[in-house]
Amino acid sequence: MSAVPALEVRDLSVEFRTRSGIVRALDNVGFAVGKGETAALVGESGSGKSVTAYAVMRILDPAGKITAGRAMFGGIDLLQQSEKDIAELRGRDLSMIFQSPRTALNPIRRVGAQLADVLVRHAGATSAGARTQAIEMLKKVRIPDPERRAMAYPFELSGGMCQRVMIALALACRPAVLIADEPTTGLDVTTQATIMDLITELAAETGMATILITHDLGLAAEYCQRIMVMHAGHVVEDAPTSALMQRALHPYSAKLIAATPAASAELDRLASIPGNLPDLRRADLPPCRYCARCERRTDACEQPLPRHVQPDGHAVACWNPL
Amino acid sequence: MTSPPDVGSGVAGPLPTAGDATSGPPLLDVIELRKRFPVGAPAVGRLLTPFVARSRTRQPLLHAVDDVSFTIARGETVGLVGESGCGKSTLVRLINRLLDPTDGGIRLAGEELALIRARDFARSRHRARIQMVFQDAGDSLNPRYTAFDAIADPLRRLKRLTGTALRARVEELADLTGLPQILLGRFPHQLSGGQKARVGIARAIAVEPELLILDEPTAALDVSVQVVILQLLQSLKQRLSMSYLFVSHDLNVVRLLCDRVLVMYLGRIVESGPAAEVFARPAHFYTRALIDSIPDPARSKAAPRARLSGEPRSPIDPDPNVCRFHGRCPRGEVRCTQSMPVLRRLTAGHEAACHFAEEVTAVPV
Numbered sequence: 001m002s003a004v005p006a007l008e009v010r011d012l013s014v015e016f017r018t019r020s021g022i023v024r025a026l027d028n029v030g031f032a033v034g035k036g037e038t039a040a041l042v043g044e045s046g047s048g049k050s051v052t053a054y055a056v057m058r059i060l061d062p063a064g065k066i067t068a069g070r071a072m073f074g075g076i077d078l079l080q081q082s083e084k085d086i087a088e089l090r091g092r093d094l095s096m097i098f099q100s101p102r103t104a105l106n107p108i109r110r111v112g113a114q115l116a117d118v119l120v121r122h123a124g125a126t127s128a129g130a131r132t133q134a135i136e137m138l139k140k141v142r143i144p145d146p147e148r149r150a151m152a153y154p155f156e157l158s159g160g161m162c163q164r165v166m167i168a169l170a171l172a173c174r175p176a177v178l179i180a181d182e183p184t185t186g187l188d189v190t191t192q193a194t195i196m197d198l199i200t201e202l203a204a205e206t207g208m209a210t211i212l213i214t215h216d217l218g219l220a221a222e223y224c225q226r227i228m229v230m231h232a233g234h235v236v237e238d239a240p241t242s243a244l245m246q247r248a249l250h251p252y253s254a255k256l257i258a259a260t261p262a263a264s265a266e267l268d269r270l271a272s273i274p275g276n277l278p279d280l281r282r283a284d285l286p287p288c289r290y291c292a293r294c295e296r297r298t299d300a301c302e303q304p305l306p307r308h309v310q311p312d313g314h315a316v317a318c319w320n321p322l
Numbered sequence: 323m324t325s326p327p328d329v330g331s332g333v334a335g336p337l338p339t340a341g342d343a344t345s346g347p348p349l350l351d352v353i354e355l356r357k358r359f360p361v362g363a364p365a366v367g368r369l370l371t372p373f374v375a376r377s378r379t380r381q382p383l384l385h386a387v388d389d390v391s392f393t394i395a396r397g398e399t400v401g402l403v404g405e406s407g408c409g410k411s412t413l414v415r416l417i418n419r420l421l422d423p424t425d426g427g428i429r430l431a432g433e434e435l436a437l438i439r440a441r442d443f444a445r446s447r448h449r450a451r452i453q454m455v456f457q458d459a460g461d462s463l464n465p466r467y468t469a470f471d472a473i474a475d476p477l478r479r480l481k482r483l484t485g486t487a488l489r490a491r492v493e494e495l496a497d498l499t500g501l502p503q504i505l506l507g508r509f510p511h512q513l514s515g516g517q518k519a520r521v522g523i524a525r526a527i528a529v530e531p532e533l534l535i536l537d538e539p540t541a542a543l544d545v546s547v548q549v550v551i552l553q554l555l556q557s558l559k560q561r562l563s564m565s566y567l568f569v570s571h572d573l574n575v576v577r578l579l580c581d582r583v584l585v586m587y588l589g590r591i592v593e594s595g596p597a598a599e600v601f602a603r604p605a606h607f608y609t610r611a612l613i614d615s616i617p618d619p620a621r622s623k624a625a626p627r628a629r630l631s632g633e634p635r636s637p638i639d640p641d642p643n644v645c646r647f648h649g650r651c652p653r654g655e656v657r658c659t660q661s662m663p664v665l666r667r668l669t670a671g672h673e674a675a676c677h678f679a680e681e682v683t684a685v686p687v
Contacts, residue, residue, distance in 0.1 A: 044544040045515075084351045144632065158633065159406070188405035193615035197629065215544060218574075221619030245619050259545045260637055261574035262618070267556055270578075273546035276514065 005032035005072075006175045006209035007056070012069030012079075013057050014048075014233075021281040025051045025064070026233045027289075033209040033226075038200060039070040040212045040220035042256070043230035046277050049213045052230075055079075057096055058086045073177065092122040097199075099182040101162035105154040111165045112138070112150025115172060122173045136275070137168040139184035141198060160191035167199060174206050181213045196223050217260045220299045221245055228276075229253045232277045232289035234305070249321040251316065252290050288318070296320040347395035347432060349565050350417070350533055355426035355436075357387040357412055361638060384638050386412040386424075394533065399566040400578035401597065403573060403612065407634070409589040410569050415536055417567070418454050419443040429534065453531035457538045459518035462508040469496075469517075470506040473525045480529045487515065489626045491528070498561075499524040500554060516547040523554070527562060534559075535567045540559040540575065552579060573616050577601055582671075585609045586648040588637055591665065595672030603683045605674035607651050610682055628652065645676075653678055 014026040026048045034037045041049045055073045056078060071078040073094065078086065098104035106114055116130035116138055125133055131150075138146035141164040154162055164184060170178060180199060182190035198302045199222050205208045214220050220227050220241070227244050229237040229252065237250040248254040256273035275293035278285060288294070291301045300319040309315040360381045386409045394400050404410050415421040417428055418439055428436040428469065431449060438446055453476075455461035463472050473492045477483045483491055496503050500519040510518055519539060528536060539555070540548040559566060570576050576583060576597065583600045585593040585608065593606040604610040607628065614627040632650045640646060645658040655678055665673045668683065676682065 097513045140629075174376065188613055189615040190405060192617075193627075194629055194631075196615060196617075217545070217616040222617040241619070243486065253597075256545065261545075261549075261572075261578055265574070265578065267552060269577045270549045270553075272549045272553070273599060 004035075006035045006037075006074075006185045007211075008032040009052070009056060009071075009073040010070045010072070012052065012071065013067045014051055014056060014060065014064055015189070016061070016064050017065050018063065018281070022287060024233060025280060026055065029230075029233070029235050031228050031235055031238055033211055035176075036204065037210055037226065038203055038210040038212060038224045039226040039228060039231055040224040041202060041228050042214060042217055042220050044215060044256075044277065046069060046232070048232040048233040049215075049230055051233075053096065053181055053211070053213055057090060057094060057179065058083075059090075088122075091118055092173045093175055093223060094177045095170040095173070095179070097163075097166050097170045097178070097180040097183045099185055101166040102154055104157065105162060107154055109150050110153055111157070114273045115150070115165070115169055116119075116121070118169055118172045120196075121162075126249055133172075137172050139252065140171075140202075141165070141168045142194075143168075159187050160195065162193075163195055164198070165203075167195070169203055171206070174209060175213070177209045178203065179211045182215070182221070183212070185214075192219070199223075216258055216263065229256065232280060234289055236290065236319060237314075237316045237320065240312060240318075243312060243314045249308075249316040250290075251294050251296050251320075251322060252317050254322055296322075341552055349398075349431055350394040350397045350567075351427070351429040351432075352390060352392050352417065353427035353429070355390045355413070355416060355428065356385075356386055356424045357409075357416055358383040358385055358422065358424045360384075382638050385589050385640055386637065387416060388588075388640075390426075390586075390591055391595060392584055392591065392676070394565050394567060396532075396565055397559070397563055398582065399568055399580045401576035401578055401583040402567060402569045402586060403571060403583060404528050404586035406572065407637075409584045410586055411537070414454070414537055414567070414569055417533075418452055418535055419448075424426075438662075450476075450529035451531055452502075452533045452535065453526040453529060454535040454537065455522050455526045455539045458540065458542045459522035459539075460510060460515065463518060463521060465510055467510055468507050469501065469513065469521045472510075472521050473506075476525055476528050487506070495524040495528055498527070498558070500550075514547075516551065519543060519547070519551050520554070523551075527558060527564070530562065531564060533567065534564045535569070537567075537569045538571070541570070541572070548575075555579065573601075573612060585612070588634055588640070590646055590675065592647065592676070593674040594665070595674075598670070601670050602687060603672075604687065605672065605679040605683045606647075606676045607653055607669055607678075607682060608647050609674075610687070614685060647676075653681070 010030045012026055012029040016023040016025055029052055035145045041052060043049050055066055066079055112134045115134035117134050119125040119130040120127060135146045135150050138150055143149050143161060143164050184195050212220060212224055224241055227239060227241050228235050231252050244253060248257055255271055255273045257272060261270060278289050278292060287304045288301050291297050299321055305317045306317060306319060307317050328671045361384045374569050390413060402410055416423050419435055423436055426436060427434060435448055445447060470492055473495055474488055477488055477491055492671045494505055496506055499520045499523060501517060505513060506515060543551060568580055580597045581595045584591050588610050593600060593609045600609060601613060604613055611628040611630045630650045635646055635649055643660060643662055645662050648658045663675045663677045665675045667673050668679055
């Protein structure tokens with residue numbers, strides 16, 4: 001990790017106002033991603049992975065409110081920028097690959113034209129130049145016969161092809177930070193592998209900081225140098241991949257690893273994680289949101305969460321780490 | 323277990339290695355099953371020229387399931403893997419008798435089911451014998467049925483249960499699947515993903531099927547819940563002595579649960595064999611690419627992995643002499659475009675449809 005991180009999120013808290021109360025979706029989320037680094041945000045559904053990404057990109061649902069925190073990018077706080085300034089950054093310096101490419105692409109516009117739009121808007125390309133650049137980008141994400149495919153509508157392409165177009169869109173302006181939100185969910189394993197190869201390869205080539213959001217710990221472990229484990233709006237552990245996989249410190253991360261079916265696992269040996277995520281609408285949420293499910297719970301867990309950091313950068317928010 | 327059943331083009335018999343698979347004739351015997359869908363011709367044109375044009379210009383056919391033969395023994399779990407669009411779902415719908423096959427046989431304990439039309443099957447006495455757990459429990463449960471109604475519906479229709487007998491059976495099923503009885507009055511939107519999966523399983527096993535088809539039963543679940551559901555399925559199989567046909571694209575899950583695996587590619591079975599054997603020594607380039615694609619943190623970054631390039635061939639009127647995998651196959655040769663490889667036996671129970679199967683098995687995974 002380089003000295004100055006490409007993106008640093010500090011103490012980010014997000015609330016959603018709903019009819020049945022305020023949902024405290026994120027609470028003091030903090031992490032940093034270095035230039036050229038690929039880091040993963042891992043957790044169960046509802047743990048706040050996507051909300052973190054949306055908050056940083058400033059595309060939260062209007063019901064969501066950022067109550068505290070900073071997201072530092074190149075010396076500026078993304079959370080303090082005006083709508084107009086952030087729109088300049090989005091797509092150019094900060095980019096995002098969305099889950100389900102078919103719904104994220106415009107269904108009634110040819111994919112080549114969608115790519116050209118980005119280039120004209122953010123890279124100042126002329127419309128003629130954007131066309132050739134768009135085809136160039138499609139070639140880069142290894143779409144066969146890019147000249148012809150540029151004229152296709154999203155429905156004419158397979159899921160893997162659509163995802164390649166999404167990647168081309170996200171990378172068109174060579175962003176400094178890329179957030180990939182479940183980029184391979186719903187794709188076949190063979191396609192998943194080629195898409196992940198492509199993302200990591202392009203990331204290494206352009207030196208982008210990449211955040212991979214996934215619920216698949218195996219995928220994160222294979223492709224990322226660092227893993228941040230989220231649970232109910234907290235980052236409970238943040239560690240280099242090998243350190244986490246060999247010796248997870250947070251009880252939740254350990255359970256998550258034990259529950260993931262791996263090559264050598266046997267069904268009886270796989271652990272389940274008892275209990276559910278706590279109701280984030282409760283006003284009296286305990287400091288540790290995992291404590292109700294935790295086997296290592298003690299009285300100390302009533303105190304505000306600590307943050308132990310080891311020399312190798314392995315951080316854990318737990319009173320009784322493993 | 324000594325002589326494989328005589329069922330067409332080289333089909334694996336029940337295997338000696340297949341754990342608790344019992345001896346005797348297979349429970350399910352699928353014989354040279356085919357399903358073709360007409361495609362392409364504009365509907366209006368067909369209406370305007372009802373008889374003349376159709377006889378003259380043959381309509382293009384999509385070969386969704388092509389010459390598929392396999393067996394499932396009693397008590398056996400067979401996994402069916404393959405990418406989207408390879409015909410898994412069509413095959414499952416044929417076996418489950420929701421679709422009529424174009425050609426071929428489906429025998430359940432020796433009785434031919436392929437001749438019963440799909441529309442009549444719901445009222446046939448065989449309906450209860452094959453049941454299915456659908457992919458997304460959230461989408462497949464009727465939103466206006468409570469959990470109780472969802473589980474009771476097949477019992478009312480197929481077992482003619484009513485009143486207290488019905489209530490007792492539903493409660494028994496809730497206990498069996500680990501669904502708290504207090505949740506029986508709830509609607510699907512009031513249940514968690516894991517609870518909905520339990521309702522989906524409970525209603526499928528309600529009528530005591532002999533064959534349970536599971537279509538990606540855990541795809542929509544978090545890993546923590548997935549483990550519990552897989553363990554539930556494993557214990558139910560033993561307690562109720564069912565056979566499973568387990569459809570999934572998560573190979574790690576297939577490896578955990580299945581005795582035997584069928585790998586499907588573009589409508590055809592390209593490899594079949596005992597799960598441990600297929601995962602350790604795949605004999606088809608496609609299977610190898612599938613296995614190499616499983617994310618594995620332990621894998622060395624330097625080791626070369628098989629990756630597929632290119633798009634699958636069109637399933638519409640495919641050339642019967644060309645290997646369906648040709649074009650994506652790293653090995654493809656002229657020979658592959660002149661004669662389509664058929665399933666052939668490599669070792670006991672392990673079969674692959676590739677001219678170079680021995681070559682593939684020779685390289686360790």
